[in-house]
Amino acid sequence: MRAEADPNLIVYFASEFMPLREAKVGILTHALHYGTGVFEGIRGHWDDADQQLYVLRPAEHYERWKHNCGILHIEVPASTEALCEITLELMRRNEFRTNVYVRPLAYKSAERVGVVPDEQNAFAIVALPFGDYLHAEKGLHAGVSAWRRVEDNAIPARAKICGAYVNSALASDEARRCGFDEAILLDEDGHVAEGSTCNLFMVRKGALVTPPVYGNVLEGITRDMVMQLAERELGVCTAERPIDRSELYVCDELFFTGTAVGIAPVVRVDHRPVKDGAIGAITRAIQMLYVDATHGRLDQYRTWLMPVYEPHDGAEPNTDLPVEQAVR
Ligand SMILES: Cc1ncc(COP(=O)(O)O)c(C=O)c1O
Numbered sequence: 576m577r578a579e580a581d582p583n584l585i586v587y588f589a590s591e592f593m594p595l596r597e598a599k600v601g602i603l604t605h606a607l608h609y610g611t612g613v614f615e616g617i618r619g620h621w622d623d624a625d626q627q628l629y630v631l632r633p634a635e636h637y638e639r640w641k642h643n644c645g646i647l648h649i650e651v652p653a654s655t656e657a658l659c660e661i662t663l664e665l666m667r668r669n670e671f672r673t674n675v676y677v678r679p680l681a682y683k684s685a686e687r688v689g690v691v692p693d694e695q696n697a698f699a700i701v702a703l704p705f706g707d708y709l710h711a712e713k714g715l716h717a718g719v720s721a722w723r724r725v726e727d728n729a730i731p732a733r734a735k736i737c738g739a740y741v742n743s744a745l746a747s748d749e750a751r752r753c754g755f756d757e758a759i760l761l762d763e764d765g766h767v768a769e770g771s772t773c774n775l776f777m778v779r780k781g782a783l784v785t786p787p788v789y790g791n792v793l794e795g796i797t798r799d800m801v802m803q804l805a806e807r808e809l810g811v812c813t814a815e816r817p818i819d820r821s822e823l824y825v826c827d828e829l830f831f832t833g834t835a836v837g838i839a840p841v842v843r844v845d846h847r848p849v850k851d852g853a854i855g856a857i858t859r860a861i862q863m864l865y866v867d868a869t870h871g872r873l874d875q876y877r878t879w880l881m882p883v884y885e886p887h888d889g890a891e892p893n894t895d896l897p898v899e900q901a902v903r
Pocket of ligand 1: 616735743769770771772773774792793794795796797798832833834835
């Protein structure tokens with residue numbers, strides 16, 4: 576899915592809330608030419624029964640973002656708490672009563688030519704209504720990409736560095752042109768790394784397997800939730816180990832995980848069915864647990880969620896919070 580944004584959407588830019596149409600950067604902005612930005616992706620899930628919008632683990636996302644910005648020497652001056660509050664305030668000001676995707680972006684903002692970065696940084700946060708990123712109801716057909724995943728010593732895949740997403744764009748474009756729903760990228764060693772915007776799990780002999788964090792993957796927050804849910808609720812452990820390409824062809828189940836994709840089953844790889852070509856039982860169970868946990872239906876995972884609206888207030892916007900003060 577592509578989310579086209581309404582120009583009247585309220586966004587956070589240059590330390591202010593303003594309409595999207597007013598949030599502009601100059602043509603010489605460093606990040607635009609050299610990819611020197613770091614972004615995040617955070618989900619908010621609307622629950623009709625609770626009349627509530629639950630933002631999923633925003634503090635963990637902002638912590639990851641701030642750490643990864645450090646790789647590019649980008650300082651985000653706001654605290655994690657202030658960033659979470661700005662995010663909730665964006666939801667309220669936009670009066671969202673639907674599923675939402677939040678896109679924080681920090682970047683080298685100097686407007687000049689020359690690749691050497693300086694200390695001029697900026698950040699923005701945009702939140703927009705967002706449905707399914709991949710239409711995975713019947714399971715996806717994934718193709719192993721001819722492009723290799725970026726190496727840690729070239730551009731670290733563990734950070735969502737803007738320039739590194741050329742790698743993801745090349746692979747996902749190739750996959751779609753070849754008739755696949757999504758790409759699977761191998762690393763330079765030939766082991767499975769991840770999808771273009773998602774981590775990957777397979778099931779073999781009743782256990783989950785996913786590439787390790789040193790395997791040129793993003794250290795996914797959904798990946799972490801899946802491992803916790805599988806172990807605690809299903810008694811299924813995860814081995815973090817390299818995966819051979821050919822294991823994709825002989826595994827029992829396969830699925831992608833990510834903020835945008837959620838839990839997306841893969842039922843064919845490179846024109847070969849995964850097992851019998853149907854969505855597997857463990858994948859289904861994890862999908863259901865994930866939906867319940869992210870919609871506030873499992874008490875033990877409520878700590879993952881930050882509700883946007885006052886309970887029992889419905890979705891009435893609450894604009895009293897002094898957010899501007901919190902981030903100055
Ligand atoms: C390359 C890549 N891998 C994995 C993920 C999944 O990470 P998370 O679960 O934190 O969204 C993403 C998410 O955007 C990604 O871009």
